[in-house]
Amino acid sequence: MKTQTRAELPPRYEPASVERAIYERWMRSGGFRPADEPAAGAPRFVITQPPPNVTGALHTGHALVVTIEDTLIRYHRMRGDDTLWLPGADHASIGAQFVLDKIIAEEGETRASLGRERYLERMWQFMDETRPIIGEQHRRLGASLDWSRERFTMDEISARAVRTAFKRLWDAGLVYRGEALVTWCPRCLTTISDLENVHRDETGTIWTLRYHLEGSDGEPDPDAWISVATTRPETLLGDTAVAVHPDDERYRALVGRNAVLPFLARRLPIIADAAVDRGFGTGAVKITPAHDANDYELGKRHELAAITILDEEARINDKGGEFAGLDRYAARQEILERLRALGDLEGEAPHTMVVGHCERCGTVVEPRLSVQWFIRVQPLAERALASVNEGRTEIIPAHLKKVYVHWMENIHDWAVGRQLWWGHRIPAWFCPDGHVTVSDAEAEPDACAECGISRAELTQETDIFDTWFSSGLWPFSTLGWPEESPDFARFYPTTVMETGYDILFFWVARMMMLGLFCTDVEPFRIVYLHGLVQAAGGGKMSKTKGNVVDPLQVVDEVGADALRVSLVAGTSAGHDQRLTRAKIDGARNFTNKLWNVARFVLGAQPEAAQASGEPTLAERWIGSRVAGGVQRATAQLDAFDLAGYAATVHELAWSDYADWFVELAKLELRREGATAGERARVWGSLAVTLADLLRLLHPLMPFVTEEIWATLHAAAPDATRGEDLLMMASWPAPGQGDETAESEMSDLMAAIRDIRNLRTEAGVPAGTWQALVLEPADQRQRDAIERGLGYLGPLARVRPITFGTSEQRPKLVAATPLGAAWFGVGTGELEAASERRVQQVEELQAAIDRVRGLLGNAAFVERAPESVVGRERARLAELQAQLQQLG
C-alpha cells in the first residue's frame, strides 16, 4: 500500500456547514437516478414510498420513513442493484381544504364566496407554495430520492390512472351508486369513510322519554305510554317506530298498537324485532332510520320510512316543525325542556358511550342518508387476502398479518365519493333520463352511453374521489400505468412498501386491492410496517402537551446522521418507540467518535513507502472482525433488520476499531525500530478498515461518512479503491474470517482486562508501570504470550514481564486465558487475596458444580446434541484450569 498526500479533517464535525454541500454533490453526481439501462443481471430494488401530505410539515414519523427507506435504498445502490425510490406528495383533499379554508377565512373569503372554480385556482396557488417545502425537508434528512421522477397525486398522469382504474372497476360491475347511511362531517361538509371516523368513549346522558299511546279516539292517551331510552333526544323528530323484543312480556300486548310522537303527532307503530336488547334501558327503543345505523337496518326490515331531519350542517331542517333551524344540540336542550314541562321526561342518567368524530376536524359526525358511489370490495379483498395468505406478499412484522387478514375478511363496501372540490372529480356523467356514463377519456364523453343523447344534455358528477383512491394506485400510477411505459416495465412490481402500521388499512390494503385489480400482480413483495415514534414519556407527541420533537431542529443541533441513528437504533418493526434526548445525544456522540477516529487515522499517516512485512495479529484480527461484521450487517439489511444492522456497525466501529484496533496500531506505528514499510503497512490497515467501516455505515449515516471519505480518498486513494464518491462506492465484499487470530486476540484482550483488574485490587496507581509475572500452563499459552507481549505490556501498563512457577505465586493472583498472573514486585504487601478474589473462587466452584451436574445427567448427555455436550465438557476443563491458577 502506497500512501500519498496528507489530508486533514477539521477538529470538529459541523454538520450544519457541510450537509448541504454534500447533498448538492450527490445531486450533481446524478446518483439518485437509476442508470438509463439496468446493468445486466442486476437485481431490482424498488421502494414504494408513502407520499407525504402536501400540506404537512415534516414530523418524526416522516423522519423515520426517510431513515428506513434511505438506508435501504443506499445499501442496495451500493450493491449495484437497479434501484428506484420515487418521491411525491399526496393532494390530501380533505386535509388540504381544511388548511386552505382557514387561510381564505383570514382573507375574508369562504368556500361559498369563491365558488368551485376560483377556490380550485386558489388551491393550486397554495400547492405551488407548499409543495416544495416537504421536498426540501426530505433533502435535509439526506433522502436520496430520484427527484427527476417526482410525482403528485393530482398531476395528469395520476388523473389518467384514476379515470382508467375507475372505468375498469365500473365495467367489471364493481362500482354502484345507491342510497345508504354514510358518515357525514357537518363541519367539513362531506362524507367520510369508516376509517376516518374515529370513535372515542365519552360520558353523556341517557334520557328516558314517554311516548303516549294512541287512544281509541286517535289522540294520545294521557294515562298510557311507552318509555324509551335515548342518548339523542333531538332525533325523535325523525322517529318512525318504537321497537321492543318479540319475547318481552312487558310489551307483548303493545305490539301492533301505535304510539304518538311528541310535537309532531306522528303515529309510531310499536313493532317487535329481535335486535332489541331487553335488558338495556327500558327495553323499548325509538327508531330513527335516517339517523342511526341500527335503526336504518331495522327500518329496512320493517319497511319504515326514513325521515332526514338534519341539514348538512346538522341543524334541524324543515321536517322538524317548530324546531327547524336549531343546531342539533340546541334542539336537544329545547326538546328536553319541553318534554320536562309536559311531564314526559321520565329520567336521566350519566352514560358512557362511543361517539364518532371526524378524524380531520374532530367534529362529532352524523350518520346521513344520501346517494353515494360505492366500490364493491369483496372480490378485490379476496385476492388481496390470498396474496398475503399464500405468501406472494409478506408482511413484516408477521403479527400484523393477522390484523390485515381480520380487516380484509370483515371489509365493508367503500364509499368512495366525497362532497369536496379539491381532488379527482368522479368521471361519471348523468343524462336527463338518469343513465350513467363513466369514461376514462380526458375529454368528457360525446354522448350518453345508454341512450345516446348528446353531450350537451349530460352533466358531470360533482363529487370527487376519496384521496385514498388515487393513493391506492400510487405504486403503478407513478410509473406511467396504464401505459406500458419503460419505467412501468422496468420497476413494477415494486420490492418493498414501507410505512407506519397506522395506515395499514387506509393505504396498504387499498394498494393491494387496486394493484391486483389493475395490474394483476401484487404491487410489492414486502410490506414493512414500522412502529410509531412516541414522546419521551410515552404516548403520542402533541403540540398541546409540548412534547413534540421537531426533526429539523434536531438536524440543526446534531446533524441528520445523528437523528437517523437515534430513530433506528434499538427499535424493532411494528413496535412503537420513544425518542429521548439521551438517545439523540448518544447518536451525536457516535458521529463525533467516527469523526475523531478518522482524524486520528488521517493525522497518523506516515511518509509514503512501500508496505512491507507480515500483518500483525491485530491486523489479522481486525480483518476478521470486519469480515464478520460485513457478513452480519449484510444479512441484517437483507432481512430488513435495521436496528440489528445499526448495532453491528456501531459495535464494529466503536469497540473493535476505535477502542482496540486503533490502540494496537498506535503501538506498531510508534514502535522503535519499525521500518517505514512496516509503518506504511499498518497505516494501510487502518485506512482500509476505516474505508470499509465508512462503506458499512454510509446507508445509515450518509453525511458524515461521505465527508470523511472525501478526505480519506485524497489521502489514500488505494484505501478507497479510487471510488471518489462514497454514495456510489461498492458495498464491502464478505472477507475471509480468521478464527485463530480472533481467539488469540480475545484471549489477549481478556488477559489485559484481568491484569487491569488485578492492578485495582492491588491498589497499584493507574499511571505507574508494574512488573508482571506470568505462569503459562502449557506451551500454547506460552506461545500466545510471546506473540502478544508487544500489546500486553503497554495496554496493561506492565513492565517487565517475566515467567514464574506455581511455587512463587502470591495470594493475590489473577486467572487469565494466558495463565496465572501476578505482580512481581511488592508481593510482600499483596499476600492477602482480595475479597473479590475469594468471591471469584466461590463462583468458579459453583459453576464447576453446575456443569458437573449437567454432564452427570445421563438424559442430558444422551439427548442433547453432541456439539452442546462437547461445549460443556470444554467449559468444565476451562473452569477447572482457572480454579487451579487461583490456587
Place this chain on the structure above:
RNA sequence: GGGCGAUUGGCUCAGUGGUUAGAGCACACGGUUCACAUCCGUGGGGUCACUGGUUCGAAUCCAGUAUCGCCCACCA
C-alpha cells in the same frame, strides 16, 4: 364485546430452545501529553410480570392470570 401487542438492570430497548441474558444511558471508582472529556479504563446492578405445563434443557414454546397500550365493533 372481539382482536393484537407489550411486560427483561434505575431509564430506553435488543435478544424466538442450549444451562454464563446483552447494549446504550444513568450510577460507582480510577484516568490531565501525543484522535475524541461528545473521551478512556474498570466495576456494581436483572429469581426476564405471575402460575402451571411441554422438554435432558425455557426469557424464548403451550395454557391460564395480572397490569399497561393499541386496533376493530351498531347496545339505543
